[in-house]
Amino acid sequence: MRSLVTKINVNDKKASVDRVITHETVYESLYEAIISGRFEPGKILTIRGLAEQFNVSPMPIREAIRRLVALGALEMQSTRRVAVAQMTDSRYREIVTARTLLEPEIAARALPNLNKQLIQKLEKIDNEIDDAINKGEPILYSQKNREFHFTIYKAANCPIMLRLIESIWLQFGPFMRIVIGRLGTSYIVDQHISAITAIKNKDELALREAIKNDIYDGMDRISKELLGH
Amino acid sequence: MRSLVTKINVNDKKASVDRVITHETVYESLYEAIISGRFEPGKILTIRGLAEQFNVSPMPIREAIRRLVALGALEMQSTRRVAVAQMTDSRYREIVTARTLLEPEIAARALPNLNKQLIQKLEKIDNEIDDAINKGEPILYSQKNREFHFTIYKAANCPIMLRLIESIWLQFGPFMRIVIGRLGTSYIVDQHISAITAIKNKDELALREAIKNDIYDGMDRISKELLGH
DNA sequence: TAACATCGTTTGTAATCACAGATGAATAGT
DNA sequence: ACTATTCATCTGTGATTACAAACGATGTTA
Incomplete structure (x- = not known):
């Protein structure tokens, strides 16, 4: 026992x-x-x-x-x-708002610490994400997508903001998994390449923009399918 | 038992x-x-x-x-x-960042719901805050200041963002109480009047600005005393 | 005098037990 | 046939108990 x-x-x-x-x-x-x-x-x-x-x-x-x-x-x-946790229309909108406020900010703070080693790691993860999409494996995609984002966010050394962001991801994880499971992985579009490019160029504004658009890509379009009716 | x-x-x-x-x-x-x-x-x-x-x-x-x-x-x-929880310099900066991202946003979302009744309540609380400052009662001030902010924030009907904000306040509560206890209440300046005016005028930008400045007033100046050495 | 070791006490952890409320299916009544 | 009710079971809650690790004061040694 x-x-x-x-x-x-x-x-x-x-x-x-x-x-x-x-x-x-x-x-x-x-x-x-x-x-x-x-x-x-x-x-x-x-x-x-x-x-x-x-x-x-x-x-x-x-x-x-x-x-x-x-x-x-x-x-x-x-x-x-x-x-x-269940997902509702209003909760969903709150989550998108909170994410677009916090995640571009923490990414910007991570930027100075994202060295070549971490960039290579991000590129490796991004390849694995493409594989997961092509093979149609939603759970693997979910894990790798999370790994991509949190590899960036953890580099910021901002434990308080990181906890807030983790809390948000915990709340839409089950919902997002259902969405991907229904629609399949073929619909997925992300801004990871733009993010990596911005990181390489040490371009803070471009990185903020890439993260923000990635949030919209990942959540906004897909959600309409489920919450619209 | x-x-x-x-x-x-x-x-x-x-x-x-x-x-x-x-x-x-x-x-x-x-x-x-x-x-x-x-x-x-x-x-x-x-x-x-x-x-x-x-x-x-x-x-x-x-x-x-x-x-x-x-x-x-x-x-x-x-x-x-x-x-x-202990306060450190880096944690302190994170908290200010997270607050300035989340609290003006939730206040803006509360604005349409802040009716005359709630405005009267805010004015009453603000008077009680002035009393607490004049009487030099730091604990009472702390409670009333929190009541002022959360009266606004709760009107937004954004439970997810509210939870995040509560989490942040929990983390600086003990620290702030020590600061006020040491410096006394006489140093306190806030933007509550500006906030109430903005609410009355339904001026979202002014409200965002008032909340942001209130965060700086409350935290930025005082903190230097403690964290500077 | 100062660093180290020792031992009784305190403290966190997890299992078990007891109890009240919630659940859900079978039964009785209309 | 359908609703209401009853009862056995499940489930959450809290107290108690047992145990090992951490703490802290005392005594020992260099």
């Missing part, structure tokens, strides 16, 4: 740092599942169900769930049941 | 909605204490200590703490101790 817990590090000094914390492990798994859209919006999550899946007691599950509720990734219903 | 729990609502239908949930009560208390600066930055919070204060078991305390950690109000140290 404690399969996730029993890993105890033997190092005497730094054991605490490396120690496996069950509720942390659970949180990271759920975080990844939600942000990459492995749960459908509206899906009910039960504490005991997750406890069984993770092979742990309900306690660490509850702690992980509280964190995700605080971030808006999960919703607590009036009866205390917990569900994956 | 269960003094907070035993209130059970008798209404058969809506009992669940009104039911007192301990971890929710604890969360709200801690939220209020942190955002209004009743805890010093860096203060260590222990689960058992809080459990004793609230007269409940450690469990609901842990859930409340997890939520506040997720929002950045509390920090989890490497040894799993939990402390009130």
Whole structure:
């Protein structure tokens, strides 16, 4: 019953740092599942169900769930049941607004730190994104697209803004996954090439513009299909 | 030992909605204490200590703490101790940036909904702020200043952006309280009159400007005193 | 005097238990 | 046939317990 817990590090000094914390492990798994859209919006999550899946007691599950509720990734219903966040028209517009405010800004702050090594990494990820699109693999596309954006954003060394942005991505992850799953990957257009070019040229305005347009490309056009009716 | 729990609502239908949930009560208390600066930055919070204060078991305390950690109000140290968030120079700059991006925007979205009743409420709060400044009551000032801003922001009906903004305020609440406590309330200048005027004139640009300048007035000048050395 | 080691205490973590409310399907009544 | 009701089960919540790591004061050694 404690399969996730029993890993105890033997190092005497730094054991605490490396120690496996069950509720942390659970949180990271759920975080990844939600942000990459492995749960459908509206899906009910039960504490005991997750406890069984993770092979742990309900306690660490509850702690992980509280964190995700605080971030808006999960919703607590009036009866205390917990569900994956739903998308509505007004929420969608808020998300686009918040993204276009925060993400170009953090990208601009990352620009001075985006060295050749990171640029190469971005180009590699962009190739993998093209592969995912051509092969029609929406989950892989989702993961790689996120990796592209957060590789840039993390370079800004702005943990507070990064947390806000992560919170937003957690909220549209499940929805976006459904959209891509329905429409397929062939409709996808992005501004990653423009972004990479702007980074190479150290052109802050062009980078801001590329990120902003990428947000619109990724969200605005597709969303009309679902929210229009 | 269960003094907070035993209130059970008798209404058969809506009992669940009104039911007192301990971890929710604890969360709200801690939220209020942190955002209004009743805890010093860096203060260590222990689960058992809080459990004793609230007269409940450690469990609901842990859930409340997890939520506040997720929002950045509390920090989890490497040894799993939990402390009130510290302020650093770079964090401070991030917070100012995030505020100036999000708060003028949400204020602009609130503008159409700010009717005469809400304007009267804002004027009343602004008077109470002046009283708090004149009487030199920093905690009261803090609360009323927050009430002023969030009265505007809540009118926007933008729950996602509001959550982001709340998260930011939670992070500078303890710090700001210390600053005001040291410098006194006499140094305080704000743009609330400009904001109210802009609201009355339905002048979106002026309102954005007033909010932006209020953020600078409140944070930029004062912070130099503390972070400069 | 100062750095180190030791040991009792405190603290975080997770499992388990107990209980009340919510859920949902079977049953009874119209 | 359909609605209302009842009851067994599921589920969230909170207290208690057990354990290991961290803390802190005391004593020891160089």
